[in-house]
Amino acid sequence: MRQAEFERRHGEEWHWFDQWLCSQRAAARRLRARTPPADDFPARYRALCQQLALARARAYSPALVERLQALAGEGHRVLYGARPPRSHGLWSFATISFPRRLRAEWRVFVLACLLFFGPFLTLGLAVQWWPDMARVVIPASDLAQIEAMYSPDNEALGRPQAEGQFQMFAYYVWNNVRIGFQTFAGGVLLGLGTIWFLLFNGVYLGTIIGHLVQVGLGVQIASFVAGHSALELIAIAVSGAAGLKLGGALLAPGGRSRKLALVEEGRKAFELIGGAALMFAAAAVVEGFFSPLPLQPALKYAVGVLFALVVLSWLAFSGRDGDAAR
Amino acid sequence: MSVPIDQRIGVATPEGIELLLEPAGPVPRAIAWLVDFLWRFGVLVVLAFPLMAMGEFGAGLWFLTWFLLEWLAPAAFEAFNDGATPGKRAMGLRVVRDDGAPLTWRPALTRNLLRFADFLPMLYLGGLLSMLVQREHKRLGDMVAGTLVVHVDTRPPGRRIPAAAPLPPPRPLTLAEARTVLDYAERAPLFGAARATELADLAAPLLRPDGGPAPEQLIRIANHLAGAPSHASG
Numbered sequence: 264m265r266q267a268e269f270e271r272r273h274g275e276e277w278h279w280f281d282q283w284l285c286s287q288r289a290a291a292r293r294l295r296a297r298t299p300p301a302d303d304f305p306a307r308y309r310a311l312c313q314q315l316a317l318a319r320a321r322a323y324s325p326a327l328v329e330r331l332q333a334l335a336g337e338g339h340r341v342l343y344g345a346r347p348p349r350s351h352g353l354w355s356f357a358t359i360s361f362p363r364r365l366r367a368e369w370r371v372f373v374l375a376c377l378l379f380f381g382p383f384l385t386l387g388l389a390v391q392w393w394p395d396m397a398r399v400v401i402p403a404s405d406l407a408q409i410e411a412m413y414s415p416d417n418e419a420l421g422r423p424q425a426e427g428q429f430q431m432f433a434y435y436v437w438n439n440v441r442i443g444f445q446t447f448a449g450g451v452l453l454g455l456g457t458i459w460f461l462l463f464n465g466v467y468l469g470t471i472i473g474h475l476v477q478v479g480l481g482v483q484i485a486s487f488v489a490g491h492s493a494l495e496l497i498a499i500a501v502s503g504a505a506g507l508k509l510g511g512a513l514l515a516p517g518g519r520s521r522k523l524a525l526v527e528e529g530r531k532a533f534e535l536i537g538g539a540a541l542m543f544a545a546a547a548v549v550e551g552f553f554s555p556l557p558l559q560p561a562l563k564y565a566v567g568v569l570f571a572l573v574v575l576s577w578l579a580f581s582g583r584d585g586d587a588a589r
Numbered sequence: 590m591s592v593p594i595d596q597r598i599g600v601a602t603p604e605g606i607e608l609l610l611e612p613a614g615p616v617p618r619a620i621a622w623l624v625d626f627l628w629r630f631g632v633l634v635v636l637a638f639p640l641m642a643m644g645e646f647g648a649g650l651w652f653l654t655w656f657l658l659e660w661l662a663p664a665a666f667e668a669f670n671d672g673a674t675p676g677k678r679a680m681g682l683r684v685v686r687d688d689g690a691p692l693t694w695r696p697a698l699t700r701n702l703l704r705f706a707d708f709l710p711m712l713y714l715g716g717l718l719s720m721l722v723q724r725e726h727k728r729l730g731d732m733v734a735g736t737l738v739v740h741v742d743t744r745p746p747g748r749r750i751p752a753a754a755p756l757p758p759p760r761p762l763t764l765a766e767a768r769t770v771l772d773y774a775e776r777a778p779l780f781g782a783a784r785a786t787e788l789a790d791l792a793a794p795l796l797r798p799d800g801g802p803a804p805e806q807l808i809r810i811a812n813h814l815a816g817a818p819s820h821a822s823g
Contacts, residue, residue: 265816266771312604322764324771324815326748333742336608336689344691427645433652444660448705451729452715456706509733522732526687529733533699 266323273314277334280311284337308338353541359582361538364531366579368504371511375503378458379496382465390473397474400466406474413475413483432551439495440543443502447509447536451525454510461503468496486560489567491549493574498542505535542574598725600689608689611740612726615717617680618738622713624676629658660701668697677738687735696734703730748775756809758795767814770795774811777804 264272283301301307315331365372390397397406442464449456475484508528516524549570554563596614599607633655640647640654666674672683672692684692684700707716707728716728725737751774762770770792777785782804789796789803800806 266814267816309604312602312606315606322768322771324750324775324811325768326775332609335602335606336742339602339608339689340685340691427649429649430645430652431649433649433656437652437656440656440660444702445705448703449709451703451706451733452709456709525733526735529699529735530695532733533695536702537698 264321266321266327269314269318269321269323270327276307276310276314277331280307280334280338284334284341287341304338305342308335308342311335311338356534356537357541358577360534361541362578362581364534365501365504365538368508368531368535371507372500372504375457375461375500375507378461379465379500379503382462383469383496386466386469387473387476390470390477394474394477397470397477400470401474406471409471410475410478410480413480413487415480415483428552428555431555432547435547435550436544439498439547440540443498443536443539443543446499446502447505447532447539450506450509450532451513452510453513454507457503457506457510460506461499464499482560486558486563487554489563490553490570491546492567493571494542494546494549497574497578498539498546501535501539501542505532505539508532508535596724600687602689610685610689610737611742612724613680613682613738613740614726615720617682617740618677618720618726619713621674621676621680621682624679625663625674626676628675629662632658661698663704664694664697664701667692667701668694673741681741682738683741684736684738687737692736696736699734700728700730700736703733706730748778750774750811750815751778751808753805753809753812755813756800756806757813758810759797760795762795762814766795770807770811771814774808777808 283304311331312335315328315335318328318331386396386400442460446457446460446464449458449460472484472488475481509525509532512524512528513521519527553566595611597609597611599609601607633651636651636654640651643650663674667677667684670678672685677683684697686692686696704716707713707719707730709715713728716730719728719732720726725731727737731737750771758770773788773792780788785804786802789807792803792807795810796803796806
């Protein structure tokens with residue numbers, strides 16, 4: 264069949280297709296929910312694909328082939344973009360998918376915990392024996408500022424000035440989730456970025472806490488961090504686990520190309536960093552609204568232990584039935 | 590198919606056809622980033638005045654807005670706005686998945702969370718390097734998310750073969766030859782006369798020595814190939 268005959272025969276279909284795509288785009292631009300595909304759209308799209316293949320095989324003119332290719336490309340977007348989302352909402356992610364994923368990836372999680380809590384505890388203890396060590400890690404002026412924040416004279420515990428609770432909550436979200444995201448993203452650099460952030464934060468936080476205990480502000484700092492520390496510290500380790508997944512995909516892709524391994528492991532890592540972001544956000548709520556309350560230290564410790572138990576049992580047991588299915 | 594002479598990459602669809610995607614290089618993407626940076630920065634500056642006046646609650650809202658604009662807004666645009674942030678739309682770009690399908694939440698967020706790694710060691714040098722060494726121009730975030738940034742198809746309105754009396758070629762043409770002749774005829778109106786002659790002379794083996802100027806002959810052959818009715822012109 265000659266090209267002119269082909270165009271005569273199918274021109275109307277292509278015109279319909281073009282018009283329909285235009286109306287779809289217009290609907291999308293007006294921010295309305297995208298209209299569902301017309302009932303016969305898939306059939307028309309398949310016919311168009313066949314015509315495109317024919318036009319290519321018969322060496323019809325490039326302008327015609329390009330026109331059909333453009334129509335098919337847009338049709339492909341509409342047809343395959345109209346599928347309903349597969350996720351089942353945030354709640355089931357938090358209670359089922361995320362804890363399951365974390366347990367499935369326990370190896371990288373343990374490694375991330377070692378990389379973070381190792382220096383954290385080492386420095387925290389080392390400062391007790393060698394108090395000068397704190398000044399090696401953190402400039403003395405910064406240490407003095409932190410001491411002032413936690414001194415009993417400061418009315419607003421754990422803050423430079425008496426800032427409001429909502430502002431501190433927002434600040435914690437802005438700052439802590441960023442640290443989590445950076446720890447995750449660093450993983451794509453062969454895992455080096457993740458390892459650096461984990462070690463750095465472990466050293467830094469361990470030194471501060473150790474120093475405050477050593478200068479006799481132990482009760483102040485412990486009662487402030489009791490509520491949110493479990494969520495926040497574990498969230499850092501989970502972010503690290505997500506980053507290490509990316510690094511692992513590059514270093515040990517197994518029987519896959521590194522490119523494919525990165526995409527596949529990235530999918531799993533995304534579940535981890537998503538969960539970590541939720542934990543950071545929850546920690547920010549506690550840190551912003553509960554931690555600065557002027558309560559008895561004993562009460563705060565009790566709440567802290569309770570929170571820690573809730574967090575640990577959530578990660579260990581939530582969504583258990585069906586773990587074996589993975 | 591012929592050997593590609595451009596950057597386009599083919600993606601096979603379930604219908605057995607090949608969609609051609611045109612990956613976007615660093616320059617239009619950098620400009621798109623700048624546009625996005627400027628509007629986000631502008632929003633933060635403009636919001637700062639009323640929110641700071643509201644005291645600590647306003648300051649909190651401002652921090653939250655900053656967080657959302659920095660990490661989530663680009664991903665939300667890419668997932669729900671046809672794969673394009675305002676900057677990408679202005680530059681005619683769009684993010685798609687590797688198979689050409691529209692973006693969903695997960696890849697959109699993944700590629701935007703990894704933006705930080707692309708920024709390292711400074712000023713997106715890592716991302717630039719990653720784009721330059723790959724045919725698909727993927728930055729690190731694109732590699733993990735399995736996404737591509739492509740040019741949105743903005744082809745000029747359909748070119749047409751100038752009408753002329755059909756002329757059969759001296760011998761049957763191969764498919765590649767036929768396609769080349771058709772391509773020439775469709776573009777002929779865009780060439781200057783000298784260029785049109787220069788190109789048409791390359792097809793000398795297909796032309797009759799006594800058949801008139803080369804460009805005219807080629808256009809007539811194209812009319813024959815396309816199946817134009819013989820009464821198209823005199």
